[in-house]
Amino acid sequence: MKKFGTIANIGLMVAMIAVLMVPFARVAQAAAITSASDTMSSSKVSVVSNHDILFTTPTGITASQTITVTFPGAFSIAAALDWTDVDVLIQGVQQTLGAAGGATTWTAVRTSATVLTITAQTGGTPAAAGNTVRIKIGTNATNQSTGVRQVTNDTTTGSKAIAIGGTFADSGNITVQIVTDDQVAVSSTVAQSLTFSLGANTLALGTLSSSAVVSGSHTFTVATNAASGMAVTVAGATLTAGAFTITACPTGCTSTTGSEQFGINLVANTTPVIGLAVSGTAPIGAAATNYNTANTFRFATGETIASAAAGINSSVFTVSYITNISGATEAGSYTATLTYTATATF
Numbered sequence: 001m002k003k004f005g006t007i008a009n010i011g012l013m014v015a016m017i018a019v020l021m022v023p024f025a026r027v028a029q030a031a032a033i034t035s036a037s038d039t040m041s042s043s044k045v046s047v048v049s050n051h052d053i054l055f056t057t058p059t060g061i062t063a064s065q066t067i068t069v070t071f072p073g074a075f076s077i078a079a080a081l082d083w084t085d086v087d088v089l090i091q092g093v094q095q096t097l098g099a100a101g102g103a104t105t106w107t108a109v110r111t112s113a114t115v116l117t118i119t120a121q122t123g124g125t126p127a128a129a130g131n132t133v134r135i136k137i138g139t140n141a142t143n144q145s146t147g148v149r150q151v152t153n154d155t156t157t158g159s160k161a162i163a164i165g166g167t168f169a170d171s172g173n174i175t176v177q178i179v180t181d182d183q184v185a186v187s188s189t190v191a192q193s194l195t196f197s198l199g200a201n202t203l204a205l206g207t208l209s210s211s212a213v214v215s216g217s218h219t220f221t222v223a224t225n226a227a228s229g230m231a232v233t234v235a236g237a238t239l240t241a242g243a244f245t246i247t248a249c250p251t252g253c254t255s256t257t258g259s260e261q262f263g264i265n266l267v268a269n270t271t272p273v274i275g276l277a278v279s280g281t282a283p284i285g286a287a288a289t290n291y292n293t294a295n296t297f298r299f300a301t302g303e304t305i306a307s308a309a310a311g312i313n314s315s316v317f318t319v320s321y322i323t324n325i326s327g328a329t330e331a332g333s334y335t336a337t338l339t340y341t342a343t344a345t346f
Contacts, residue, residue, distance in 0.1 A: 031058040033164055033172035035132070041140065044182045045157050048078075048150040050138030053162075059169035061120050061127035064101070066166035069116040069135065071151060073160060076113050078149035083108040085147035087136035088118060090127045094143045117166070154178050194224040195314070196232075196342035203321065208246075208334070210327045213255045217320040219269075220340060222285060222306070228345035229308040230285065232317075235301045235339045238262045239323065241332030246325060248299040252290060255297065261324040262336075263297025266305055269316040284308070284315035297322050 036055035043049070053069065061067070071077065078085075083097040086108035098105045103123030111117045116137065120126035127133060141147035154160055157180055161173040199219035208214050224230045238248040239262050249263035266287035285308035290298050297320075306317055 031170045033057060033170050036164070036172055036174045038162055038174045038176050040153075040176060041138065042153070042182055043177055043179050044153065045178050045180060046153055046155050048138075048152050050136070050140040050147075050150055051162075052140060053135040053137070053164070053174065054132065055164060055172070055174070056130065056132050057127055057168065057170045058129060060125070060129040060131060061133070061168045063120060063124065063126060064122050065120050065126070065168040067118045067120075067133070067135070067164065067168055068111075068166040069118070069137070070163040070165065071114045071160075072154070072162065074155040075160070076152040077110050077116060078151065079110070079113075081110045081116070081137075081149040081151075084145045085138060085141050085149045086116070086118070087134075087141040087143045087147075089132075089134040089136075091131050092134070095121070095126075097144055120168075190225065192225065192344075192346050194222075194226065194230065194342060194344040196220070196222045196340075198340060205321070205323055208323055208325045208329070210258050210325050210329070213257055214323045215321060217318055219316055219318050221314055221316050222342050223312060223314040224308075224342075224344040225311040226344035226346045227311060229310050230312070230342055230344045231304045232285075232306040232340060232342045233302060233304050234264070234299075235341070236337055237301065238299060239334040239336045241330070241334040244330040244332055244334075246323060246329065246334060249297050250300050252293070252296050252298045254295055255322050255324060257324055258326055259324055260326050260329055261297070261322060263299045263322055264291065264305070265293070265295075265297050265320045265322075266291040267318045267320070268292075268306070269318060283310065283312050285312050285317070287317065 033055040039052040041050040083099060086097060088095040088097060088106055096105050097108055099107070101107045101119055101122055104121050106121050107119045109117050118135065138150040139147045157178050159175050159177055161175050163173055165171040197220065203216045203218055205214045205216050222230060222232060239246040246262045247260040249261055253261055253263060255261065268284060268287050285306050288305050288307060290303065291305045
């Protein structure tokens with residue numbers, strides 16, 4: 001009996017050694033995707049949304065393998081959603097998608113109301129280990145064409161896990177949050193505004209001469225947010241001394257010594273750009289046509305001397321005055337009071 005027992009034990013040991021000597025078969029181990037996220041265009045319950053899914057595949061993707069995106073619960077992929085509504089990027093590089101796969105072409109198919117199946121190209125190495133995979137679903141897909149179909153969000157609020165799987169070796173979940181409302185209505189009011197100021201309230205021209213022009217200037221500043229702009233007018237009478245007056249230039253004149261003349265001229269201190277910003281220049285007002293010609297002067301009470309067709313930022317104008325007299329101009333102390341008025345049209 002001992003002899004047979006010894007033989008049996010030896011046989012058992014040989015069998016065990018034989019088993020141990022058989023090489024272990026290599027089994028592919030699935031890995032969890034990393035750095036996974038899904039940026040949605042809306043997280044509001046029951047509305048359509050784009051999805052921008054991003055993850056890293058530790059193992060990589062080989063030819064013809066699939067990636068499935070499975071939406072949970074009552075999410076719903078548009079029935080007609082197809083490859084034209086999907087973009088796939090590997091390491092930031094757009095992949096070619098089509099209705100049929102090929103050596104360099106991926107496909108994307110809605111395989112159920114909640115599952116999108118993406119199939120890698122049939123040739124080469126679609127994605128190496130450690131590559132990033134980005135999947136755009138909806139109107140944010142713009143590679144081959146701009147997507148028109150989207151995914152409708154779950155009908156209930158809360159955390160939802162979108163599953164990434166398929167025949168490629170890695171898998172995992174991406175959690176998104178569905179909320180009752182994802183928008184905040186912000187409101188505010190801009191009050192009507194008109195500012196206007198004169199740079200000086202007195203202007204002494206001194207003693208007039210028939211042999212030399214006498215001139216002076218001051219500024220005014222105006223700004224408004226009136227949609228239809230503003231106008232600045234001037235009203236009053238020419239220089240007067242009792243019954244005597246110095247003739248104004250009603251139609252525009254150039255300065256001529258020895259002739260009675262009184263008039264004004266305007267210059268916008270920066271290039272006029274009415275109601276519009278051009279090349280970084282803020283919108284400002286412009287001098288009126290009758291008053292904006294260099295070395296030409298005019299005065300007619302009540303006329304518009306500056307304007308803007310729309311709202312303007314703070315605009316500064318220089319008003320220049322000239323006075324000439326003839327040898328026959330009556331002596332006296334001549335004065336004029338001019339009233340400048342800014343009117344906005346809201």
